Amino acid sequence: MKKTWWKEGIVYQIYPRSFNDTSGNGIGDIPGIIEKLDYIKSLGVDIIWLCPVYESPNDDNGYDISDYRSISKEFGGSEAFDELLEQMHFRGLKLVMDLVLNHSSDEHYWFQESLKSKDNPYRDYYFWRPAKNGNVPNNWVSFFSGSAWLKDDITDEYFLHLFTKKQPDLNWENPKVREEIHDIVDFWCKKGVDGFRMDVISLISKKLDFPDTAYPEDYGKTIKNYYANGPRIHEYLQELNRKVLSKYDIMTVGEGPGIDLSNGLDYVDEDREELNMIFHFDHMFIDNGVGGKYDPIDVPLSKFKKVFSDWDEKLKNKGWGSIFLGNHDFSRMVSRFGNDNKLYHSTSAKLLAMLLLTMRGTTYIYQGDEIGMTNVAYPSIDDYNDVETLGSWNQALKRGDDMDEYLKLVHRQSRDNARTPMQWNTKKNAGFSDIQPWLKVNPNYVDINVESQEQDENSILNFYRKMVTYRKANKVLVYGDYECVDEADENLYVYRRWNSEQSYVILLNFSDSYQAIAYEDLNLESTELAISNYLESHSTSQLRPWEAQLRKY
Incomplete structure (x- = not known):
């Protein structure tokens, strides 16, 4: 398997609007990121993925670009961006830009x-x-x-407009559009950026007869069969790679709604020369019912495990995976996949960190997850900003839904859960801004913040640092083989990672109760405990609630 910097790298995703405000307008900015670069470096990460900072009317918080070559003055402008790039490279950090190529702003x-x-x-x-x-x-x-x-x-x-009415879809059928896009990508490569996260890239090729969807009530099927994976998608990506991307030592990761096991390798097969990685959403849409994310269903752990196992099997020889459990578009991962009550908040957040950092693929950490930031439950829909959340709310109103119950769904599913301001300390507005931020701070910042966790050697933050350090020192956790031990177990996720020189077993208890470890063939007595999220003595016969163990043979 070819070894590269972007396979071994660990990515830290920044949502600039919510990261750190230095201008005093309640909105995060690029100087605020520069101010925190030493903190980011201290995590051990190598790459920063920066959500859009281009000129934009912000109908969808920057994913509606009005000028692809200019940095928004709201974020500090082009001079601030140049300084960020220089300061990052000085620290050995690489910058991946978020690029929105399926649509522009209607103000472009x-x-x-x-x-x-x-x-x-x-x-x-x-x-x-x-x-x-x-x-x-x-x-x-x-x-x-x-x-x-x-x-x-x-x-x-x-x-x-597959997104808001202020985000008209670009026509990639037009060769002039593709030339414009190639020039934009080349512009940023020449500036020295180290790669691109390509927003909803699976949607850029359209079925030009625009047939009616046969699944108007099934949103997932509509996306896969009508919006994504169009007839010329791979032609377009190969052309972009051939004319621009291949000329630079950069990393590319495409966001892939509608991409699944049947077609995922087509995007990332090293011989096809399209993209390095994709974000598939088989695990992120896993609890979506027929009506989408606001029609949630319960999901057994076995189904969650199967997603990781199936994708690892699909990509292991010719492609590469993206390992993530959260980003700016989803609920906070500890609230969704862990248990964010006070009793299990820390242990479950650490368990999820161990999962992220022991899988084959490039690990992505979203800002705030390294301290276990949780979902927020604003008391009123008026406190929410996200265009998706507000659109769903208005549709529910039209249907005559019980809006008190719907607000509970918003608390669980809104993208604003991930967009609340970064919680730096216990000062006013969590140290994010001197004034009321663009989105209200989660009230639990007094308990969950960077400053307090810096001072606690057993904090979630320091557990992330420990896991990052261990992964970097043991490349078997990057490139080694993977096997799930018992996919049917609905409480334990146990898997092996190994190569010809080293072998590990990872044991994760995704439950609030004690669980017996009944895998005699693992021979756990012959293993050495490398890392755990509990401080006290450790058993090889049972796992405590949300216990995570990394064991070395």
Whole structure:
């Protein structure tokens, strides 16, 4: 297996708006990131993935880009970005930019021109279609609720927007669009960035007949069969790689809604020369019912384990995986996959850290997860900012749902759970800002914050540092083989990692109760305990609630 820096690297994801405010306007900024670079470096990570900081009207918090070559003045502008890149490289940190290539902002010059007339040179930069039988061109719905089409009264046609109405989809069928995109990517490569996270890249190729979805009530099937994996997707990615990406020593990871085991390797097979990695969502959409994330279902641990095992098997010879349990688009991982009550908060957060840092693939850590930040439960929908959350809320209102019950779903599922300001200390606004932040701070910052965990050698923060250090010193945890010991067990996740020189077994108890370890063939008595999330003596016959053990043979 080819060994590279981005396979061995550990990524720390920053959502700039919520990281650290130095300008005093309640919004995180690039100077705030520079101020915290030594902290980030102290985690042992190698790479920072920076969510969008381009010029944007912020309809979707920066994922609606109005100028791909300019850094938003709200975040500090281009000079601040250049300083960030320089300071990162000085510390040996690499920068991965978030790039949104499926759609632009409706305030981008290209779209403003396309609005002017049907024969404008920029009209074909987007998908414009006439009405169909006096109605929208098809029955597609936006990721953020409502029709994916919006009518322009001036030209009497509809444009496609798979996200908000201010995020029109770019037409990659047009070679001029692809040339523009290649130039943008090349611009940032020449500036010295070390890679790209490509937002919803699986959606860039469209079925040009725009057929109605046969699954209007099943959002997952619609995404996979109609929005994603279009007929020219691999042609486009191979062209981008050939013309730009391959000319630089960079890392690429594509966000892949609609990508699954049947097609995932097509994106990352090293011989195909497309992307280095993808973010699949088989484990992140695992609790989504037919109606999507706001129709949640219970999920057995066996199904969760099977996702990791199946993907490892699929990618192990020719591709590479992305190992993550949270990011800016999902609930906090300790609230979702662990237990965030006070009794098990710390142990379950550490267990999840051990899972992340003992899997084959590149590990991604989202800001705040290293201190166990949790979901927030704002008392009113008026406290929420996320466009997806608000869209779902309005749809529920139209349906006549019980809105008190729906607010409980928002508490569980909203993307704002991951976007509350970073909790640095016990001072006002968690040390994030001197004024009221753009999004309210989680009230538990007085108990969960960086400063207090820095002073506690047994904190979640220091456990992350310990796990990162151990992974880096034992490359078998990066490249070695993987095997799940008992996929059917609904409480324990036990798996082996090994190569010709070293062998490990990882034992994780995903429950609030004691669990017997009934795997005699593991010969645990002959192992040495390397790391655990409990301080007291350790048994090889049972695991305590949320206990995690990394054992070496």
